Amino acid sequence: MAVEALRLRRLDANRVEVPKDYKSGMSVPGIIFVDEVLEKDLEQKSIDQVANVAMLPGIVGASLAMPDIHMGYGFAIGGVAAFRTDSGIISPGGVGYDINCGVRLLRSSLTREEVVPRLRDLVQVLYREIPSGVGSKGKLRLTRQEMERVCRRGAGWAVEAGMGEAADLERIESGGVIDGADPSLVSEKAYERGKSQLGSLGSGNHFLEIQYIDEIYDEDAARALGLFRNQVTVMIHTGSRGFGHQVCTDYLEVMEKAVRKYGISLPDRELACAPFQSPEARDYLAAMRAAANYAWANRQAIMHWTRESFIGVLGLAPNRLGMSLIYDVAHNVAKVEEHEIDGKKEELVVHRKGATRAFPPGHPELPQAYRKTGQPVLIPGDMGRASFVLLGSQSAMRQTFGSTCHGAGRVLSRHQAIRQARGRFIRRELEERGILVMSAGRETLAEEMSEAYKDISNVVDVVHNAGISRKVVRLRPMGVVKG
Amino acid sequence: MGYETVDVMGDVGLRAWGETLQEAFRSAIAGMYGLITDLDSIEEKKSIEVSHQGDSPEGLLVGLLNELIYIFETEDFVGKRPEIEEFGEGRIKVRIFGEEFERERHPSGLLLKAATYHGLKVEKMGSRWQMEIIFDI
Numbered sequence: 084m085a086v087e088a089l090r091l092r093r094l095d096a097n098r099v100e101v102p103k104d105y106k107s108g109m110s111v112p113g114i115i116f117v118d119e120v121l122e123k124d125l126e127q128k129s130i131d132q133v134a135n136v137a138m139l140p141g142i143v144g145a146s147l148a149m150p151d152i153h154m155g156y157g158f159a160i161g162g163v164a165a166f167r168t169d170s171g172i173i174s175p176g177g178v179g180y181d182i183n184c185g186v187r188l189l190r191s192s193l194t195r196e197e198v199v200p201r202l203r204d205l206v207q208v209l210y211r212e213i214p215s216g217v218g219s220k221g222k223l224r225l226t227r228q229e230m231e232r233v234c235r236r237g238a239g240w241a242v243e244a245g246m247g248e249a250a251d252l253e254r255i256e257s258g259g260v261i262d263g264a265d266p267s268l269v270s271e272k273a274y275e276r277g278k279s280q281l282g283s284l285g286s287g288n289h290f291l292e293i294q295y296i297d298e299i300y301d302e303d304a305a306r307a308l309g310l311f312r313n314q315v316t317v318m319i320h321t322g323s324r325g326f327g328h329q330v331c332t333d334y335l336e337v338m339e340k341a342v343r344k345y346g347i348s349l350p351d352r353e354l355a356c357a358p359f360q361s362p363e364a365r366d367y368l369a370a371m372r373a374a375a376n377y378a379w380a381n382r383q384a385i386m387h388w389t390r391e392s393f394i395g396v397l398g399l400a401p402n403r404l405g406m407s408l409i410y411d412v413a414h415n416v417a418k419v420e421e422h423e424i425d426g427k428k429e430e431l432v433v434h435r436k437g438a439t440r441a442f443p444p445g446h447p448e449l450p451q452a453y454r455k456t457g458q459p460v461l462i463p464g465d466m467g468r469a470s471f472v473l474l475g476s477q478s479a480m481r482q483t484f485g486s487t488c489h490g491a492g493r494v495l496s497r498h499q500a501i502r503q504a505r506g507r508f509i510r511r512e513l514e515e516r517g518i519l520v521m522s523a524g525r526e527t528l529a530e531e532m533s534e535a536y537k538d539i540s541n542v543v544d545v546v547h548n549a550g551i552s553r554k555v556v557r558l559r560p561m562g563v564v565k566g
Numbered sequence: 567m568g569y570e571t572v573d574v575m576g577d578v579g580l581r582a583w584g585e586t587l588q589e590a591f592r593s594a595i596a597g598m599y600g601l602i603t604d605l606d607s608i609e610e611k612k613s614i615e616v617s618h619q620g621d622s623p624e625g626l627l628v629g630l631l632n633e634l635i636y637i638f639e640t641e642d643f644v645g646k647r648p649e650i651e652e653f654g655e656g657r658i659k660v661r662i663f664g665e666e667f668e669r670e671r672h673p674s675g676l677l678l679k680a681a682t683y684h685g686l687k688v689e690k691m692g693s694r695w696q697m698e699i700i701f702d703i
Contacts, residue, residue, distance in 0.1 A: 126575070153576055156684050156702060160576065180679045180702045217602060217674040218642060218667045275640045286677035287703050325639045328679040328702075332632055335683075353684055498573040525604075525673040566677060 091115075091122075091130070097549035101134050101146070108350065109137040113146040116488075118545050121150050124494060124537060132159040135350040139164070140358070141171020143424060143431055147483055149438050150545040151492030151537065155179065157353030160437035163486040166359065168419065168430045172347070173364045174356035175338060175371070177434030178417050180331045182371055183378035184289075184322030185413040186461040187255070187386060188472065190308075191393070192405030193315040195295040198561065199517075201396055205293060206519045206562040208392045213291055213385055214283040215566040216523030221282030223384065230274055231266035233281065237376030238383040238411075246387035253450040255411040256440060256458075259379040261418070265369035269326075270333045273370075277326025277377060282384040286524060286566030288490075288531060289321040290463075291389065293562035294470060300554040304474055307456045308409060310556050317393075317406070318470055318558065319385050320463050322415065323378035330374045334367045359432055368417070375416055382411055409472070410459035414439045414489035422484050433484045441475035441487040441552045460552050464491050464539030466520060466531055466565065467513055470558040471543045478550035487552040488543070491536035497526075504529035513563075522565040531565060569597030574700055578676055579685070583696040587623060588650045590688075590695040591630075595648040595662065598631055598681075601701065602638065603672040608646040611665035619657050623688040626658055627697060631681035634662075642667045676703050
């Protein structure tokens with residue numbers, strides 16, 4: 084480990100380079116955003132994965148990784164890679180199994196003090212109303228025709244079905260729908276898995292969390308986003324459920340064949356991909372977009388039931404409650420975007436796998452509300468520490484194709500976490516710190532305890548100091564629903 | 567035959583073995599259900615029959631387990647005792663005895679998104695067959 088680590092070259096306080104000669108076949112270097120503290124947590128295998136991605140055809144600039152990097156399927160989680168649309172590739176491994184796993188944040192007009200007395204009721208009702216855990220089903224049962232509309236319309240489908248308001252859509256990345264989804268390129272199996280899971284949270288690190296703002300780093304920006312100290316917020320972290328998992332599984336097989344068909348040489352079969360202009364790539368892109376749209380419909384439905392739960396428990400009128408969407412980001416997705424390369428605008432396919440888009444002020448893709456501030460970036464932490472709101476920056480456009488980190492990143496495997504939690508009462512420990520947790524899983528609380536993750540504050544400090552996004556507020560958990 | 571879980575950062579692995587390749591497949595199937603819930607909590611109330619084809623033992627294993635994940639998510643079926651009915655020539659046919667998953671009776675284990683090719687191993691080790699497979703969770 085130590086010998087290999089020497090081959091990384093520190094560029095500045097927040098970045099190390101994986102030089103082009105780290106492995107033969109790299110056409111660009113790798114750049115990992117870590118300070119000297121987080122560098123110590125780097126796994127050899129995830130560094131190798133950054134280097135492997137640098138060998139893929141048509142990669143532009145550098146194979147990038149965020150400070151929450153850890154080993155993933157083919158591509159490291161926390162990875163960002165952009166490819167030319169004329170000579171590059173697209174790869175399902177660069178997106179991940181949970182297509183458009185992402186985060187949305189709602190604000191409220193309530194303060195922490197107003198919510199604390201009803202917190203237990205709120206958590207119980209949310210746990211009941213929003214299905215989570217293994218084998219959980221949503222409350223919706225969709226026909227095939229409706230499923231196809233979900234694929235095409237994304238969050239817009241949910242709004243049309245009465246879940247939320249048209250104004251919500253402006254505050255979702257891409258308006259809650261990526262054009263170009265083709266429902267006919269999604270397998271029957273994906274439809275079967277997806278039809279009963281819309282409106283469910285899933286399991287693992289997915290959650291729904293009642294939080295409050297305990298620290299403001301940028302008063303002006305917080306005000307512009309409608310955020311204030313002690314304000315209660317709700318964060319929802321989930322994705323496209325079995326629908327997206329199946330799309331990924333299906334297209335990994337398609338890509339395995341494409342690799343042979345087009346004679347692409349790969350350092351790792353998990354990087355299976357196809358030339359962006361090939362029919363296989365077009366099909367995957369269209370199916371992936373359908374799954375991304377499913378995820379946005381999912382988060383929209385869950386947000387709607389969250390609002391209803393708050394109204395029911397607190398007995399407040401919606402306008403008094405003031406629960407509105409701040410933003411919704413995708414952190415597992417591939418998107419066709421325009422970026423400036425050597426002073427020229429180029430169309431690229433940007434893979435973000437465990438990385439969040441972080442567009443700057445003035446970017447044409449941002450809604451009017453955020454044209455001046457830049458795009459809100461939502462970074463969930465573990466259930467015991469904190470989460471963050473940041474804003475995108477111009478520097479991210481130059482350094483990372485407008486991308487930043489996505490979360491804390493694990494430091495303990497699930498088994499290590501379970502071992503360390505033995506003899507402890509995680510639920511009780513959290514409760515003593517004012518955090519109520521409900522979870523269906525037999526070992527979720529141990530697996531997901533704070534110690535299993537890097538300290539999110541360190542991760543966020545690196546992206547802030549590197550200038551690829553800037554801190555606005557910190558959110559502390561109060562009530563957590565986990566799968 | 568038997569199985570154990572393997573420590574993998576961020577995901578979960580399974581090591582399954584048996585005296586024959588068939589036995590190892592049985593272990594892997596039971597082991598996978600053991601990740602989803604506690605096998606002891608499952609009763610043999612019904613059975614399903616699943617066939618799968620693949621051009622290698624590895625492909626067969628990944629494909630079959632993904633099929634069983636699919637059946638779990640769409641039919642709620644959790645298995646306890648797999649019996650291999652046909653095996654060979656790139657094909658496996660298995661009957662699995664188990665029941666419908668009910669959250670009230672069955673502890674919630676891990677939500678498996680997919681069986682993957684990541685770190686996949688199917689090999690003869692001495693007198694036994696052993697396989698290692700990682701699930702994305």
